Amino acid sequence: MNCPKCGFEMGRNRRYCEQCGADMAVAMRLCRLSNRYYNEGLARAKVRDLSGAILMLKKSLENNKRNIEARNLLGLVYYEMGEPVVALSEWIISKHFQPENNRADYFIEKVQSNPAKLDAVNQTVKKYNQALTYAKQGSDDLAMLQLRKAISINPGYIRALQLLALLYMKNGEYEKAKRCLVRAQKTDVANTTTLSYLAEINLQLNPDGQPARQEKKVEGMSYQPAVTGVAYREDKPNYIAFITFFAGIIIGIAVLYWLVVPTVRSDIKAKYTAQERDYGAESAAYTARISVLENEKTDLTDKLKLAENKIAELESEIEEATDAEFDAAGYEQAVFVLMEYDALAEKVKEAEEDEKPLTVLDDLISYGEKLLACENGALLRKKTGDLYKEVYSEVSERVRDYGYEHGHDLYNDKKYAEAVPYLLAAYRMGGSDADTLYFLGRSYQRDGDEDNARVYFQMLVNKYPGSERAEMAHQCMDGLN
Amino acid sequence: MNRLFWNLYKAGGKRMLNYEEELAKFQPSLEIDQAEEAIMNNDLTDLSDLLEQVVSGKKERR
Numbered sequence: 298m299n300c301p302k303c304g305f306e307m308g309r310n311r312r313y314c315e316q317c318g319a320d321m322a323v324a325m326r327l328c329r330l331s332n333r334y335y336n337e338g339l340a341r342a343k344v345r346d347l348s349g350a351i352l353m354l355k356k357s358l359e360n361n362k363r364n365i366e367a368r369n370l371l372g373l374v375y376y377e378m379g380e381p382v383v384a385l386s387e388w389i390i391s392k393h394f395q396p397e398n399n400r401a402d403y404f405i406e407k408v409q410s411n412p413a414k415l416d417a418v419n420q421t422v423k424k425y426n427q428a429l430t431y432a433k434q435g436s437d438d439l440a441m442l443q444l445r446k447a448i449s450i451n452p453g454y455i456r457a458l459q460l461l462a463l464l465y466m467k468n469g470e471y472e473k474a475k476r477c478l479v480r481a482q483k484t485d486v487a488n489t490t491t492l493s494y495l496a497e498i499n500l501q502l503n504p505d506g507q508p509a510r511q512e513k514k515v516e517g518m519s520y521q522p523a524v525t526g527v528a529y530r531e532d533k534p535n536y537i538a539f540i541t542f543f544a545g546i547i548i549g550i551a552v553l554y555w556l557v558v559p560t561v562r563s564d565i566k567a568k569y570t571a572q573e574r575d576y577g578a579e580s581a582a583y584t585a586r587i588s589v590l591e592n593e594k595t596d597l598t599d600k601l602k603l604a605e606n607k608i609a610e611l612e613s614e615i616e617e618a619t620d621a622e623f624d625a626a627g628y629e630q631a632v633f634v635l636m637e638y639d640a641l642a643e644k645v646k647e648a649e650e651d652e653k654p655l656t657v658l659d660d661l662i663s664y665g666e667k668l669l670a671c672e673n674g675a676l677l678r679k680k681t682g683d684l685y686k687e688v689y690s691e692v693s694e695r696v697r698d699y700g701y702e703h704g705h706d707l708y709n710d711k712k713y714a715e716a717v718p719y720l721l722a723a724y725r726m727g728g729s730d731a732d733t734l735y736f737l738g739r740s741y742q743r744d745g746d747e748d749n750a751r752v753y754f755q756m757l758v759n760k761y762p763g764s765e766r767a768e769m770a771h772q773c774m775d776g777l778n
Numbered sequence: 779m780n781r782l783f784w785n786l787y788k789a790g791g792k793r794m795l796n797y798e799e800e801l802a803k804f805q806p807s808l809e810i811d812q813a814e815e816a817i818m819n820n821d822l823t824d825l826s827d828l829l830e831q832v833v834s835g836k837k838e839r840r
Binding site for chain 2: 358359361362380385386389433463467
């Protein structure tokens with residue numbers, strides 16, 4: 298403790314000050330008394346007897362103004378009762394006496410760190426003061442309005458609650474007044490003003506004099522804390538809650554399984570079915586496309602082959618065209634000869650349909666001679682060569698058949714000179730069979746041309762040795778000179 | 779009417795609050811801007827100071 302005279306910080310239990318020599322007995326006694334009052338104030342504050350705590354703490358400070366703990370607790374109690382300015386002033390004074398290591402620093406910082414809340418609390422104080430002015434002027438409604446606003450901001454504002462309760466009581470609204478006082482009692486359980494108002498309300502609500510149940514409670518417990526203890530009961534495990542909890546889980550799972558899962562499955566199934574359908578349609582489209590493309594490929598392949606063949610032909614034609622030994626005149630003549638065949642073929646067809654083929658025999662023989670003459674020119678080109686062969690085959694076959702037939706008829710009619718050309722034509726057009734050769738030789742022989750006769754007889758013998766015609770040809774040659 | 783109601787004493791000695799008296803007990807609360815003045819006017823005299831004053835006064839009279 299410090300010496301009250303010189304302020305020197307002394308050790309404990311020192312009778313005299315070590316610096317000024319002052320007698321410390323009284324000071325120590327006052328300190329002890331101050332501490333005792335502080336302890337009493339603390340005990341009351343713990344049970345929420347704030348009014349009682351204020352009394353004790355003030356007494357503590359009267360004995361020792363430097364009791365920092367008592368002053369800080371006093372500020373705290375004032376703050377709890379909704380008097381922030383008074384609280385701050387106590388803390389600031391506490392800091393004045395003990396600047397270092399003081400709990401008041403924390404309280405002050407806590408209040409000032411939230412300026413919005415501090416301002417709100419200040420507003421409640423202003424509203425309370427305004428309400429008090431209205432009440433003293435007789436404007437109860439305005440006063441109550443301001444008080445309700447103040448309480449809504451600071452529900453633990455004791456004075457505002459008490460004033461509002463008083464106004465309610467004045468206007469006969471005892472229930473409302475009681476509610477306000479009960480709220481005030483929660484903050485300060487033994488406030489005498491609150492208790493006297495409550496007693497008055499109980500009196501008004503129970504005019505027959507019978508004590509109210511609440512009054513009985515209050516009478517026996519006037520200095521008990523507002524928050525009474527609950528009768529002791531051992532905690533038993535709540536089996537019902539567990540059972541209900543698990544039953545709920547099981548029911549939930551069952552509902553999920555029977556209601557939700559099938560729906561989800563059907564949705565998924567429908568979705569995949571739709572997708573499968575879409576894929577199937579796409580697949581069919583692709584298959585059709587593939588088929589079309591394959592057909593196109595086949596056509597294109599055929600066309601390619603034709604084109605390649607054409608190219609080969611053209612290349613051969615180009616090669617032939619560029620050949621220095623190409624007989625252009627002969628080729629041209631062959632082309633003209635072949636171009637004449639269409640008309641002759643038409644004529645031959647009509648004669649054969651009329652069964653008069655011999656009428657066109659001379660034309661056939663003449664045309665056959667032309668073919669023989671232009672054979673080389675026709676074969677210069679593949680195309681003309683193929684056409685030449687085709688035409689020559691048709692013409693030569695007819696000339697052989699019709700020429701032999703007509704020549705043989707003329708031979709039988711002893712018209713040997715007329716028979717020779719037809720038989721000769723038949724022979725020249727490939728008719729080198731034994732009969733044609735024999736009758737050609739015989740025609741020459743009977744016509745007096747032994748040389749030619751001998752030629753064709755010899756040809757017959759050489760070609761068909763051992764045949765009957767060959768024997769006859771031998772005999773004929775024997776008869777020649 | 780209110781005055782009459784609040785000042786009547788019923789038979790049997792039942793207490794009743796006096797509104798005017800109760801209202802007079804209510805004092806205005808301090809606002810923030812009044813804090814400095816409140817701190818400055820705070821009387822910080824305790825028993826030690828009083829005893830010191832008494833002792834000092836006795837010494838002067840001597």
